[in-house]
């Protein structure tokens with residue numbers, strides 16, 4: 272699939288139109304990110320931000336009830352500047368709308384300026400995407416300069432994702448559609464591309480048999496919080512694996528793209544997704560683990576189990592943890608297992624990719640090291656770091672070796688401010704840069720691989736395994752690794 276790109280248009284005045292403008296994502300991420308973009312002069316000079324919600328608020332009420340009380344606390348204290356904030360607030364209009372009611376779009380039309388670039392950010396449930404796009408188009412609000420940003424999860428399964436893609440595609444060309452996965456906006460994820468493709472030394476080693484195994488972990492300390500209504504229907508596989516973890520896997524596993532053009536990068540990611548070995552019912556039973564947290568303690572504080580959280584149905588089967596072993600059926604990765612793991616209420620917040628290189632073929636140094644394999648550890652969160660674990664000689668007369676880290680200290684090397692993922696991606700949308708967004712075929716390939724796992728679990732009727740909040744998941748996850756004499760990264764430290 273190739274995307275026909277609109278020719279580079281000079282910066283037009285911008286109307287950023289946010290559906291779901293009174294929701295969680297808006298106050299936690301989008302509005303603070305837009306504030307930072309404004310503070311650093313990254314919004315076009317003539318920008319307005321139109322937020323849409325159902326609440327019968329006036330503009331002033333929106334500013335007081337939402338911007339001041341909810342969004343402002345999410346702005347880093349040291350970045351807050353009251354002059355810039357006041358100016359930022361002056362860009363806002365609040366539009367009360369029922370997004371299913373076509374008449375209400377006239378209200379939006381009355382506020383959005385003609386001849387500007389309209390960016391529609393759909394931070395709503397995906398069930399509403401189709402109606403919103405149809406109604407926008409019917410009201411004459413979509414033109415060649417418009418762009419639409421679609422939040423994840425895009426659909427619930429392959430069929431619903433396809434339906435949404437078709438519906439949105441009726442009004443927007445592929446080059447106007449930005450399917451966002453905020454993991455692609457993280458600095459370290461983008462840095463991984465530079466590490467792989469900007470340095471020659473890893474190239475020859477970046478494949479089987481030199482790489483033995485890859486681990487990708489996204490562990491969170493938080494629980495479901497106030498999002499049970501969404502989360503219970505979604506679960507960790509749809510919420511995290513189908514998108515964030517698979518995107519990370521793609522960046523680790525893809526072939527060098529011919530350039531950084533959006534389609535060049537996305538073509539390579541698509542090949543990876545299409546090469547994922549489909550899981551049979553036996554694979555699912557053997558190679559996947561799903562869990563649900565039970566009461567425990569995180570950071571020394573007692574926390575509830577998932578079933579006790581607000582708005583969670585008493586017998587919910589929603590998984591809050593997934594670990595699985597995946598394979599990529601191609602020459603580069605034949606028989607290299609990719610272990611993916613994510614969970615809520617885990618022992619600590621950590622997102623990392625661990626590339627485990629193969630062991631020494633033979634060791635001439637008798638004091639150890641025979642089974643030693645180097646590891647490249649790319650940590651995305653809580654700190655960004657890249658470390659290469661190697662053996663070095665311990666000072667002294669013997670030849671004793673100890674593992675030490677070759678540490679790429681990015682914080683020290685670059686003192687510049689690092690933009691948050693949403694800020695970076697919003698700026699990409701405004702500037703028309705699609706490289707870090709998912710193309711339609713990529714998204715569908717990810718669903719095509721994930722869906723049988725969901726079906727397999729649902730057919731089995733089994734409950735997810737319980738794990739105590741504050742641990743790294745059910746024992747079966749450790750066992751998944753132990754079967755091949757391996758351990759998860761935190762157990763090898």
Ligand code: BG6
Nearest residue numbers: 423453489491493510511622652
């Ligand atoms: C979101 C998920 O996409 O990513 C959330 O819906 C999850 O459930 C969040 O908490 C994690 O993002 P980050 O950037 O905090 O790792």
